[in-house]
Amino acid sequence: MARFAIKKQHVPIIASTALLILIFAAGSLRYTGFFSLQVLLNLLIDNAFLLIVAVGMTFVILSGGIDLSVGSVIALTTMLSAALIEQAGWPPAVVIPLVLALGTSMGAGMGAIIHYYRIQPFIVTLAGMFLARGLCFVISINAITIKDPFYVTMAQTRVPIPGGNFISISVIIALAVLAAAIWLAHFTRFGRCVYAIGGNEYSALLMGLPVGRTKVLIYAFSGFCSALAGVVFTFYMLSGYGLHALGLELDTIAAVVIGGTLLTGGVGYVFGTFLGVMLQGIIQTIISFEGTLSSWWTKIVIGVLLLLFILLQRLLSSRGEVREA
Amino acid sequence: MQEREPLLVMSDIHKAFPGVQALSGVHFRLFPGEIHALMGENGAGKSTLIKVLTGVYPADRGEIRLEGRVIQPHSPLEAQMLGISTVYQEVNLCPNLSVAENILIGREPRRFGRIRWKAMNEEARRLLEERLHLRIDVTRPLGSYSVAIQQLVAIARALNISAKVLILDEPTSSLDRGEVEQLFSVMRKLREDGLAILFVTHFLDQVYEVSDRITVLRNGRLIGEHLTENLPRLELVSQMIGKELKELEELPKEESRVADWAEKTLEAVGVGRKGSVEPFDLGIGKGEIVGMAGLLGSGRTEAARLLFGADRADQGRFVMSGEDTVIHSPRQAIDKGIAFCSENRKTEGIIDELSVRENIIAALQASQGWFRALSRKRQEELADEYIRALNIYPPNPEIPVKNLSGGNQQKVLLARWLLTHPKLLILDEPTRGIDVGAKAEIQKLILSLAREGMSVLFISSELEEVLRISHRIAVMRDRRKVSEIAGEDISRERVMKAIAGG
Known part of the structure; x- marks a missing residue:
């Protein structure tokens, strides 16, 4: 492979980047007002919560697992926040740490069940998904609107950046999570252990890596990210509702896979997930700019993209196998 | 070769599993700077001995001394910490990680918790080059290299951890000739460095090519420890198989073997x-x-x-x-x-849950295609016929085959193939x-x-x-x-x- 300047493991990321640029260029040519920094920034504003969950999901998928509970945990977070603040009158300074702790411990619990009882992550997190979604409706069947001044401030504050554009506070949170996750994945023992588990869990164990602890931490981290995404989502929607973020787990998985992470684990980059989220966002933007298309077209395009990326990965990995033989 | 102090001594090791005495009173020594081949047929106790040594199983009795001190490793990890590392035939590393990571993961050079990639790659490169004379790009994923290289990387990892005793468990089984040569030159180099190497293989030629000392086990017992140069091949084989050479010509001749089998x-x-x-x-x-x-x-x-x-x-x-x-x-x-009765009766042949009859007709039915089912009556006829012919006991075609003894299961399998003529x-x-x-x-x-x-x-x-x-x-x-x-x-x-x- 030395003849090529591009390393094989970077191909999916390069493909995602190229696609992102291509779509942005196409949109800019086709629609007036598309070619602006603010359009890109809006991608971030509208998808901050998705980016945060997807980052957590990236670790889960890198380790060879899956977390289906993320959408429900977001819904539960919005619901619990809204109920505690609006109905119980608790201050946000208590509520936010509480919901974050709750999401984290729920994730850790699922991770522990997955590891110590050797149950497939799919089933455990599916149970978690139903549990969290059901709990929302125990709190209330209806949506609860949030009028708390702190939440309203967080929702409406525009952080100006040079050039007359702006982002939201949620974007800052999301980017901070992204940066921390990149550090975590590539420069800490925890991160490398995640990759090792995704490569071969048994080997990781034999190499003396703390497999059990790492797996629990992975799901705890994903739970934390979901809860944080839930908080950000609450800022975005200013309401708590049991039907919020319905099916979001699948959008999240799609974003991670389009970002070049292998579903079988062990291969991928956190930054790729960022690109995956941006791609989903830009497709949505294009379709809303088009005006005549229904928003379901987003799903269709995402579906096609997902398929293409999985085929690309298959192609790359099978070529690798042939070379080994 | 003069007698030196052994680095590792296992004495009077006993280990029983339910129904089997896997090791009884085995003594085993490893010397620094020597390659020691552990030989024996299946069930001789080689792998049990290695597993006792590496802490996978505790010994029932006996003592292990490393450099004179008694050790009791409870897991492969503990054994590694003590300086006993094992490299298995199937490489237990992560193919998706880089070569450098595979060597150093868990012990990466860090600063304030941050992994120093440059230092890590440098260290891995140095280790491979100095100890194994291997020059490869350590930043590439391990999976992009051949099994032989992967094994060398596994050895490098073992060396980096500890390296007093290196156990190579059938390392050459999936290597080709050139790769085996490469591995051997590494083994010789490590021997010069003073490592004690325990080498398990089934290949006699390789034993004589590379080993200094041979220990033979049979049926869980120590048969002998010899310097390789003092043990002729024939003697080794007879020790492994357990038959004296003088037992020669005693076999009864079956019918004369004359036909020329021209067809x-x-x-x-x-x-x-x-x-x-x-x-x-x-x-x-x-x-x-x-x-x-x-x-x-x-x-x-x-x-x-x-x-x-x-x-x-x-x-x-x-x-x-x-x-x-x-x-x-x-x-x-x-x-x-052509019919093939495989050696793994359990995993590749007999279908435990099905009845004797169903097991017997499986191959015939398959060869006819599943859409032309054999009638129940025909099935019963065939099953009865072969149960009688092969003397399958109990002669009941409808009991699950798992309830039969091993010999009778084998006959069922045989019947299955005979049915296809x-x-x-x-x-x-x-x-x-x-x-x-x-x-x-x-x-x-x-x-x-x-x-x-x-x-x-x-x-x-x-x-x-x-x-x-x-x-x-x-x-x-x-x-x-x-x-x-x-x-x-x-x-x-x-x-x-x-x-x-x-």
């Missing part, structure tokens, strides 16, 4: 598969029983799998009834009248794990099938058996067919010499 049922010409079996010629005449002898891992099963198409031959050709033919899959082999029947260890009476019955059955004109390829680890019923014996060693002995020439000594080679 070949199947002829393999230069058939081989890279990394599995070197090209060999083998013809099996109509009504002939060809025995295949050799130590475990000598390529017996691999050769049989090629003939059946279970593995695809990548060179050579097959001739059946005078015509060139292709055998690319078991399906084709079955269509051409094969021209060539390949039997891989048909008598393993069954009692003496059942063994004799199966042998008798094979002889009578051959008299009726069926060709049989008979593979067995038990030399007596092969000697007793074969008309001709093909001997395998180190994945090569090394010799063919026929008729009057068949004798225990000749076969053993061929197995030992050298």
Whole structure:
């Protein structure tokens, strides 16, 4: 492979980047007002919560697992926040740490069940998904609107950046999570252990890596990210509702896979997930700019993209196998 | 070689598993700067000994001393910390991580919790180059390298952790000739560095090529420890198999072996598969029983799998009834009248939950296609017929086959294939794990099938058996067919010499 300047493991990321640029260029040519920094920034504003969950999901998928509970945990977070603040009158300074702790411990619990009882992550997190979604409706069947001044401030504050554009506070949170996750994945023992588990869990164990602890931490981290995404989502929607973020787990998985992470684990980059989220966002933007298309077209395009990326990965990995033989 | 202080001493090791005494009173020593081969057939206790040493199992009795101190590792990890590392045949590393990470993960150089990639790559590169003379790009994923390189990386990881004792458990099984050479030169280098290396292999040539000392185990007992130069090959083989050379000519001659077997049922010409079996010629005449002898891992099963198409031959050709033919899959082999009773009765043959009847008709039904079902009545007739013919006990076609003894299960499997009226029947260890009476019955059955004109390829680890019923014996060693002995020439000594080679 030395003849090529591009390393094989970077191909999916390069493909995602190229696609992102291509779509942005196409949109800019086709629609007036598309070619602006603010359009890109809006991608971030509208998808901050998705980016945060997807980052957590990236670790889960890198380790060879899956977390289906993320959408429900977001819904539960919005619901619990809204109920505690609006109905119980608790201050946000208590509520936010509480919901974050709750999401984290729920994730850790699922991770522990997955590891110590050797149950497939799919089933455990599916149970978690139903549990969290059901709990929302125990709190209330209806949506609860949030009028708390702190939440309203967080929702409406525009952080100006040079050039007359702006982002939201949620974007800052999301980017901070992204940066921390990149550090975590590539420069800490925890991160490398995640990759090792995704490569071969048994080997990781034999190499003396703390497999059990790492797996629990992975799901705890994903739970934390979901809860944080839930908080950000609450800022975005200013309401708590049991039907919020319905099916979001699948959008999240799609974003991670389009970002070049292998579903079988062990291969991928956190930054790729960022690109995956941006791609989903830009497709949505294009379709809303088009005006005549229904928003379901987003799903269709995402579906096609997902398929293409999985085929690309298959192609790359099978070529690798042939070379080994 | 002068006697030095051994680095590691295992004394009077006992280990029992339910129903089996795996090790009884085994002594074992490892010297620094020596390559020590641990030899023995299947079930001799090699792997149990290694597992006791590396803390996978605790010993029931006995003591392990490393550099004079008593040690009691409770896990492979603890053993590693003490300086005992193992590299297995199947590389236990992560193919998705870079070579450098695989060597150093868990002990990466860090600063304030941040992994220093540059320093890590540098250290890995230095380690591979200085200790193993291996120059590769350490930033590439491990999976992009050959198994041989991956093994060297595994060794490098072991060396980096500790390295007083290095255990290589069948490291050469999946390597080709050149790769084995590379591994050996690394082993010699490490020996010079003063490491004690425990080498387990089935290849006799390799033992004599690289080892300094040999310990032979048989049935969980220590048979002997010898300097390699003082132990002739034949003596080694006889120690491993457990038969004295003087027991020679005592086998009863079966009928005279005269027929010339001119009409070949199947002829393999230069058939081989890279990394599995070197090209060999083998013809099996109509009504002939060809025995295949050799130590475990000598390529017996691999050769049989090629003939059946279970593995695809990548060179050579097959001739059946005078015509060139292709055998690319078991399906084709079955269509051409070849049947294969595999050595793994449990995993590859018998379907535990199904009844004796269903097990017996499985292959016939498969060859007819599932849409032309055999009538229940026909099934029962066939099952009854073969239960009678093979003396399957209990003679009840409707009980689940898992309730039968090993010998009777084997007969059910045999019945399954006989039902398809094969021209060539390949039997891989048909008598393993069954009692003496059942063994004799199966042998008798094979002889009578051959008299009726069926060709049989008979593979067995038990030399007596092969000697007793074969008309001709093909001997395998180190994945090569090394010799063919026929008729009057068949004798225990000749076969053993061929197995030992050298």
